[in-house]
Amino acid sequence: MRITPAYVVSVAALLFILNGCSGKAAAQKGFGLSNLKGTYAGIFSGKANTGSRLIPLLGTGIFIADGAGNLSGHETYTFGTTACEAAIKGTYSINPDGTGTDSVTFTPATSGCIGGSYTQSLAIGSSGDLVLLSNTNGDQINEEWHLQ
Numbered sequence: 490m491r492i493t494p495a496y497v498v499s500v501a502a503l504l505f506i507l508n509g510c511s512g513k514a515a516a517q518k519g520f521g522l523s524n525l526k527g528t529y530a531g532i533f534s535g536k537a538n539t540g541s542r543l544i545p546l547l548g549t550g551i552f553i554a555d556g557a558g559n560l561s562g563h564e565t566y567t568f569g570t571t572a573c574e575a576a577i578k579g580t581y582s583i584n585p586d587g588t589g590t591d592s593v594t595f596t597p598a599t600s601g602c603i604g605g606s607y608t609q610s611l612a613i614g615s616s617g618d619l620v621l622l623s624n625t626n627g628d629q630i631n632e633e634w635h636l637q
Contacts, residue, residue, distance in 0.1 A: 520587040526556030535630030573602035587613040
């Protein structure tokens with residue numbers, strides 16, 4: 490028997506139909522605050538909005554989520570050409586579909602570095618082992634956290 494590409498596609502389509510698949514991935518339900526719990530290693534990069542211009546920013550950090558909506562940790566980052574360190578403190582919320590938001594205040598421990606606050610949208614992946622974040626306050630910064 491000669492197997493042609495059309496044969497393979499036909500068999501795959503038949504199996505797909507027989508398995509009752511719709512081709513759409515169903516969003517996992519039932520996420521909550523406890524899905525974001527533990528110590529995460531993070532990396533971030535983008536541009537910070539200073540009000541008059543966007544300045545390159547990149548860094549790493551340790552982010553600790555308590556499973557009850559509170560964040561703490563510290564970041565090491567480069568703001569323009571200045572090396573900075575800051576403590577962070579904030580809160581987060583999680584929706585049943587695994588999306589959410591956080592609000593963070595960062596206090597620099599290094600002179601010449603800016604401090605302030607930011608908000609982010611977030612999405613939980615791998616049952617909480619991965620968190621993807623994007624700033625929503627005018628900064629153009631993306632983050633990725635990995636559970637340690």
